[in-house]
Amino acid sequence: MTIDLPLQAPTAAGLIWQTVRNPDAKSDAEREAILADPGFGQHFTDHMVDVCWSEKGGWHRPRVSPYGPIQLDPAAAVLHYAQEIFEGLKAYRHADGSIWTFRPQANAARMQRSAKRMALPELPESIFLDSIRQLIAVDGAWVPSADETSLYLRPFMFAKEAFLGVRSAKKVAYYLIASPATAYFPGGVKPVNIWLSTEYARAGKGGTGAAKTGGNYASSLLPQAEAAERGCQQVLFLDDDGNLEELGGMNVVLVTKDGRLITPESDSILEGITRDSILQLARDRGLTVEHRKVSIDEWREGAASGEIVGAFACGTAAVVVPIGRLLAEDFEIVHEGDAAAELALSLRDELTGIQYGRVEDRHGWMVRLDA
Numbered sequence: 054m055t056i057d058l059p060l061q062a063p064t065a066a067g068l069i070w071q072t073v074r075n076p077d078a079k080s081d082a083e084r085e086a087i088l089a090d091p092g093f094g095q096h097f098t099d100h101m102v103d104v105c106w107s108e109k110g111g112w113h114r115p116r117v118s119p120y121g122p123i124q125l126d127p128a129a130a131v132l133h134y135a136q137e138i139f140e141g142l143k144a145y146r147h148a149d150g151s152i153w154t155f156r157p158q159a160n161a162a163r164m165q166r167s168a169k170r171m172a173l174p175e176l177p178e179s180i181f182l183d184s185i186r187q188l189i190a191v192d193g194a195w196v197p198s199a200d201e202t203s204l205y206l207r208p209f210m211f212a213k214e215a216f217l218g219v220r221s222a223k224k225v226a227y228y229l230i231a232s233p234a235t236a237y238f239p240g241g242v243k244p245v246n247i248w249l250s251t252e253y254a255r256a257g258k259g260g261t262g263a264a265k266t267g268g269n270y271a272s273s274l275l276p277q278a279e280a281a282e283r284g285c286q287q288v289l290f291l292d293d294d295g296n297l298e299e300l301g302g303m304n305v306v307l308v309t310k311d312g313r314l315i316t317p318e319s320d321s322i323l324e325g326i327t328r329d330s331i332l333q334l335a336r337d338r339g340l341t342v343e344h345r346k347v348s349i350d351e352w353r354e355g356a357a358s359g360e361i362v363g364a365f366a367c368g369t370a371a372v373v374v375p376i377g378r379l380l381a382e383d384f385e386i387v388h389e390g391d392a393a394a395e396l397a398l399s400l401r402d403e404l405t406g407i408q409y410g411r412v413e414d415r416h417g418w419m420v421r422l423d424a
């Protein structure tokens with residue numbers, strides 16, 4: 054292995070990055086073959102980032118190295134007590150070839166909030182942003198250029214200390230890996246059916262629902278399988294009082310007949326950056342956004358009276374997806390009209406337009422990665 058640039062200047066965070074090039078990096082032809090149809094989360098770029106943290110030394114030894122298996126002690130705390138968090142964002146290629154990402158500071162801040170809840174150390178924003186730039190510096194060619202494709206970036210952090218006692222770990226690792234992603238809806242965006250889970254909850258009051266942590270996903274897999282058995286692609290969770298929370302990995306927004314957008318307020322949901330951005334674009338259009346508790350009964354009655362005309366889900370991977378049908382054990386809500394889906398899709402187009410550099414970025418959301 055060759056070590057490139059072992060003496061780079063310290064970054065804003067005061068760290069000196071080391072890059073070890075992958076001697077088995079894919080050839081241009083192999084990479085292009087993958088990028089022609091990468092799917093989602095199946096292929097990974099040639100390199101990864103990792104940064105160590107210890108109670109004594111703080112954040113140290115930031116490096117880019119060949120992508121590959123990690124060695125972990127079988128007693129590593131994450132494997133037993135799930136002290137783990139992650140993030141998800143994308144790198145986009147613009148028509149002029151440049152590479153950008155969307156609101157990474159918001160992901161960095163959310164990762165700090167997740168870290169706090171899960172008793173992990175907070176990664177400074179500067180290291181988070183550096184990690185993305187460093188990976189793109191070696192793997193920029195992995196950002197695909199076809200319509201609506203992207204390089205999905207997955208930062209994550211876990212307790213690696215080998216110790217079976219129950220307390221927060223004194224040794225932690227931060228990693229960043231990247232995976233090219235096909236357009237989510239190659240044939241155009243299709244409405245999804247969702248299953249209302251009343252038997253299972255995703256999170257509880259005071260729990261970890263607002264943290265982006267693996268355990269929330271583990272607990273959603275069984276209800277997700279139930280949803281699939283009923284022909285639904287996603288699950289909607291409620292709180293104990295019958296208020297909407299969110300889907301397994303996406304936030305939810307209801308649309309009224311007069312064009313208001315209603316989205317659940319809750320301290321046990323994960324506050325999506327996509328939702329925040331879509332709602333900002335809606336406010337820019339003069340639409341009213343209501344961020345408040347909203348119950349399943351309000352949705353049900355509103356759909357019956359014609360007051361609520363549709364709903365959509367939003368998150369980084371799929372961006373925005375209209376909800377065609379909500380199926381529950383003893384009732385169903387069907388949204389057939391076009392108005393809400395058209396609004397959802399037009400907000401989606403505007404957001405992806407900004408992300409791919411086709412629409413003016415009037416909020417200063419885009420950050421260039423390759424310059």
Ligand SMILES: *Cc1c(COP(=O)(O)O)cnc(C)c1O
Nearest residue numbers: 302303304323325326327368369
């Ligand atoms: C990541 C995530 C979202 C969506 O967040 P974005 O920042 O929009 O990608 C919504 N809900 C859950 C549970 C999530 O983990």
